[in-house]
Amino acid sequence: MRSVIVVGGGISGLAAAWQLRGQADVTVLESAPRVGGKLRTGTIAGIAVDEGAESLMALRPEAVELAAAVGLGDALCDPAQAPTTVWTHGALRPLPAGHVMGVPTDPGALAASGLLSPEGVARAAAEETLPAEPLTEDVSVAQYLAARFGREVVDRMVEPLLGGVYAGRADRLSLRAAMPRVAALAEQGEALVPALRRMRAAGAPRSAPVAVQGVAGGTGRFPAAVAAACGARILTGTTARSLALTPAGRWRVQAVTDDGPLTMEADGIVLALPAFAAAELLRPHSPLAEAELSAIPHASTAVVTMAFSRAQAHFLPQGNGFLVPPVDGHTLKAASFLSNKWAWLARAAPDVFVLRASIGRIGEEGLLDRPDRVLVRRAIAELHRAVGPMGEPVATRVTRWDRGLPQYGVGHRERVARIREAAGKLPALALCGAAYEGVGVAACVATGRQAARDLLTAAA
Template identity: 45%
Template sequence: MVGSRVVVIGGGITGLTAAWQLLESVPGADITVVDAADRPGGKLRREPVAGVALDVGAESVLARRPEALTLMSELGLDDQVVHPEATTASIWSRGQLHPMPRGTLMGIPSPPSSAAGVLSAEEIERAEAETPWPSGEFDDISVGDYVAARLGDAVVDRLVEPLLAGVYAGRARRLSLRACLPQVYAAVTAGASLTDAAATAAQTSALSPAGSTAPVFAGLHGGVGRLAESLSETLRSRGVTILSSTIARELRRDGAGWTVVTGARPAPRTLGADAVVVAVPSAPAARIVEPHAAAAAAALREIEYASMAIVTLAVDSSGGPLPGSGFLVPAVDGRTIKASTFSSTKWRWTAEAAEDLLFLRASVGRYGETFDLQRPDAELVGIAVAEVSEALGHQLPRIADAHVQRWGGALPQYTVGHVDRVARIRTAVAGVPGLELAGAAYEGVGIPACIASGRAAALAVTTHLRARSGDAGE
């Protein structure tokens, strides 16, 4: 397979990982990554705030899945791995900060009494009187509709909704139970109570494979954005070409191979390839694959996305430490921000980065909300300062610096029917040799899931190239 040409369309963590895996599994391949952004890394990005490089996209990885930590190790970053401080998160509900209930899974309380404070006594009583679900399997239902039917609307509005918004920027009554909570879906379709299923799933996710407690999340000293920076630098040093600010406009069949068309229409540039990995969001992916897999393109267009913005603040440390790691905000309370992370409390390296400053961030934007994201940067900063101050019960100290990062169409929505939708996409693309899809739109939105998706696509390309090489008698 020496001399094989592979083009990866998309320079986020998925596409970069696909290129990394191809270096190992297809030695001697000519690998090119085509990325529309100004730099590789996608939602793993750092920007200076008060002179300190901070994450303005993803700021941690799930440590209970191995993929991200394995990649960090392969890049020689083991000694840079850090874990959040042992602090608690809160929910800002009905005008007060309440400790996040322990033993919950995506906000489903087990037992409901653990949510006292966030839920009223009447709401806890309703949740404890769990409504049975008719026996037998069901294809799919939204998380919100299912939980509300069994435990009451308040559990959805006050607990499940803010947790799901933190992961998907989505709405509980649109997101798929089967796709977003597969362990719970499997248990309840087998007849388990919802609170028991949540308790079992939460316990499983809270333990390492060996059964001992281990950190749930991890990051890197200096920010998880360093993972993308290190990966792209290493790829370049090993001969991979990364073309930033380059849009892949068209994918053409060229005999048994492919031609990727980039650049402006008056002066197009073409790249030849024996195989192509498409690792971009569903809308551009649909445009690229439609001539070759129309059914896949149609299903890809059914996947919707939510946009969001991250407001990062550097404040004077004279006001003292911030309480806990941050808080989530139920949409039902009508606030603009949906969460705030107290970075200097959560990450020790951030606290040590500037002795006279504290860093925190607030996120804005849920699925279907567009007005707030159209506000100017200064207005978003002002809203973030006002609402975080209100949650804390006192005015934030002097703002030394602020940064607004907008993520348009950042998070795919795993709406009802998502699992079947992805199956249709996979089946359609399987009939197109040398073409693979990868990314957050399919089997998981987190960084470990995207890394796994990129590796899987690269290994499928490897299998294709080996078969092709064998057919050629090489």
């Protein structure tokens, strides 16, 4: 394989390009003016802030390892230690110690958290006494966990976390794809509480000191560093419009650029794109892959970033932020107090307090049709209710992520297997990105590197 075109310059495509360095002549096509996709650092009141992903998972090694390999080792930083907090029943309440993705394992801590009613606590505590039949097919997160723990655990503990990661809903997300560790225990026919307690005692969830890490200066530095280190030719402002296989078995890409049309050829191709964009390009080549990719739903979200003057604010909140369960009917999905969470940001802008509020889950697209000023007003009003009267921000910025997060519905893993099988019939073509084996940055890096390895192996 002498040459490869990577379509999509998000972190998945860049990880693929990095894996191919020194082994092929690589060109990355990116439609936006800069690489990075959902890893984007912008500015508010002159301060660098993340507008998309703000952290890299550290329990999975792929993202932090690649960041270190491309020279950002010294920039990796831990967030301030603070419990994950849920705004519910009119107060901020920490998730109880011992929870695993919102699944409680310590009834005493659960009762003390105030998250659930006394009946809800008793219902959750009964989980270890319920018979557990081995789970034989995929079900929704809500279906499985509500049957074992009661609806309150789903509504006030699991659902806010799933909203934070997927902008998704527990009654639609796949247990196997969205909570694979829990699904694996369910498939063994074990009650979850004793099994999760055993796993915790064995140290399984504590293989890294913190669950996530940030990049000082913003996560947008990460794709830029990978792009610089991978040695690929990076063409921004270049949108792939169609693919064709030449008689010689090479891939020909027709693209549009600011300067007009562009045609390129290469021995292999990596599609590192959102599912709907990959579907468009695959339509003439694999109707099955196109149909399955098009069937993956996507949630749209908006991030409302606000800067408050520390001198003028009436009040500044403690902690790293909070999650919001949809059952309470609020507009906010989550809030992240960036100036508390990231020491680099507090050092860079000591006079300003920066936070960001997230709005929009799957099914809430109507909310996002409102103009920016409406989203800002709603975010401020709810923040005041949740944490107290902070006053008015000195600057605001709304970033919209249209169809930004793929939804792993029931049967997602089987759908991905069908997509990979169909795409595997096309020569020298690999798929990677958030649509397949995980939406987090670490999972995206893993799919990108794997796509590159698959191309090289197939060509060997």
